[in-house]
Amino acid sequence: MVEKTTIQFKNYGKCIKLSNGIIEAIATTEIGPRIIYFGFVGEENIMNTAKDEFEPVTNELFDKHFYKGAVWNNYGGHRLWASPEKMPDTYYPDCKPVDVTLTEHGVVLTPDPHTENGQAMSIELIMKDNEPTMDVIHSIKNISDKIQDIAIWALSVCEKNGLLIVPLNTNDTGLLHNRTISVWSYTDLSDDRIFFGKKYFTLKQNPKTDTAMKFGFDLNEGTAYYVVGNSVFKNKYYPNHPDGRYPDGGVSMETYSCGIFTELETLSEQKEMVPGEVATHKETWTMFKKPCEIDAKDNDSIEKFVTSLK
Numbered sequence: 001m002v003e004k005t006t007i008q009f010k011n012y013g014k015c016i017k018l019s020n021g022i023i024e025a026i027a028t029t030e031i032g033p034r035i036i037y038f039g040f041v042g043e044e045n046i047m048n049t050a051k052d053e054f055e056p057v058t059n060e061l062f063d064k065h066f067y068k069g070a071v072w073n074n075y076g077g078h079r080l081w082a083s084p085e086k087m088p089d090t091y092y093p094d095c096k097p098v099d100v101t102l103t104e105h106g107v108v109l110t111p112d113p114h115t116e117n118g119q120a121m122s123i124e125l126i127m128k129d130n131e132p133t134m135d136v137i138h139s140i141k142n143i144s145d146k147i148q149d150i151a152i153w154a155l156s157v158c159e160k161n162g163l164l165i166v167p168l169n170t171n172d173t174g175l176l177h178n179r180t181i182s183v184w185s186y187t188d189l190s191d192d193r194i195f196f197g198k199k200y201f202t203l204k205q206n207p208k209t210d211t212a213m214k215f216g217f218d219l220n221e222g223t224a225y226y227v228v229g230n231s232v233f234k235n236k237y238y239p240n241h242p243d244g245r246y247p248d249g250g251v252s253m254e255t256y257s258c259g260i261f262t263e264l265e266t267l268s269e270q271k272e273m274v275p276g277e278v279a280t281h282k283e284t285w286t287m288f289k290k291p292c293e294i295d296a297k298d299n300d301s302i303e304k305f306v307t308s309l310k
Helices: 060-065 299-307
Strands: 003-008 014-019 023-028 035-040 077-083 099-103 106-110 119-127 133-142 148-158 163-167 181-183 194-196 200-204 213-217 223-228 231-237 253-257 262-267 271-273 278-289
Touching: 014 106, 014 119, 023 119, 023 133, 035 231, 035 278, 077 119, 077 133, 133 148, 148 223, 148 231, 148 278, 163 253, 163 299, 200 213, 200 299, 223 262, 231 262, 262 278
Parallel strands: none
Antiparallel strands: 003 014, 014 023, 023 035, 035 077, 077 148, 099 106, 106 119, 119 133, 133 278, 148 262, 148 271, 163 200, 163 223, 181 213, 194 200, 213 253, 223 231, 231 278, 253 262
16 A cells, blocks of 8 residues: 655655555655655665755756746656756746645656747656556646647656666677667766676765766666665666667666766657647656675676666
8 A cells, every 4th residue: 555645854844654564755845846855764865965066057047948047956766857958948846735636556746838939748656556667657748839849858866976877788790799888078088987798887976076977878778777875776767679769879777976976867759749739758767775885897797786676
């Protein structure tokens, strides 16, 4: 049975909490929405909630596109955006209360329509009764009178000191390439935080750094892991490689890391949505106990860690 309660969480105001006694999720209802807690009951929070550490984003473009004095705040946690990224459109100032609709196994969170962007968004959480698993279903509706060429972009701002593990494509394509990796201009490929192995990419978040990096991958498996303390977060999504069209050079999973957090981001196919059309993108979140220690720069150690998750 999934229990649903209204709580006050840190400095996020009123929130809705879902719990099946094994895992729990907390989502904001006065701002966002953001899923600002996910993990085993009483244990590590996978999501970053350093709300006051994030620098607000504002400029003259915001004033013109949204309203005078509009500000976008990161807030941390998990959020829903549309890709490709565009300033100021992407940075919708989602600082107003959210509509909350309770369901049998979760909740639907619906912010006010983004009328300036011609988009209406919602996030539905569906938690399993007796498993450490929750589906997160993201929806965007084109409420404009024009075709919109976008992908659904789901971003999890994860806690400090975590380790990201990305299983790379291993399919044999003969003389043709079997993977696409996008690299952003500010990324230093010699950075000690990253490791490209035979089957895995790893990234260790470092709170002491003042530099950022970003990568994208076309993951056939649609799977990535984030390790915090003794907890392991598995994010499973459902890509359509190699046939689907994706943003940022054809990638469906991206990660951005800086001194405050690491983001685990997934994307739906990029499609031309006609007025009134609705697109959805599902992620399946599962928690595991850390099965063993891991050397994030050793292929055999990473392989043992991942195959031990159950």
